[in-house]
Amino acid sequence: MLAAGFVVGGLLTQAARIFLPAGGVKQFLTTGVTPSIGPLQLDLIILKFGIGPVALDVSLLSLLGVLIAYLIARSLF
Known part of the structure; x- marks a missing residue:
């Protein structure tokens, strides 16, 4: 469910980036933090093989x- 929540949230973020007019509300709702890991060599x-970089x-x-x-x-449960 957590993954589904992030997918729905990502869709909401992309829709807001496309459809909201430029301004403070758009900036506040769509600004994100993007931590990343990688690339990792194994x-x-x-x-x-190599994995990455992976970002969220x-x-x-x-x-x-x-x-x-x-x-x-x-x-549901």
Whole structure:
């Protein structure tokens, strides 16, 4: 449910970035923090591959999507 919440929140963020007019509300709702990890190299002697970079874009609307998913999950179970 957490992943579904982040997907819904990401969709809300992208919709706000496209449809809201420029101003303070758009800036407040769509500004996010993007922590990232990587690239990570993994060498297992017979297999070597790289992972990354992996980033997560967290904004107010993505947290709202997680809250909505939580409330839906709580009402279902």
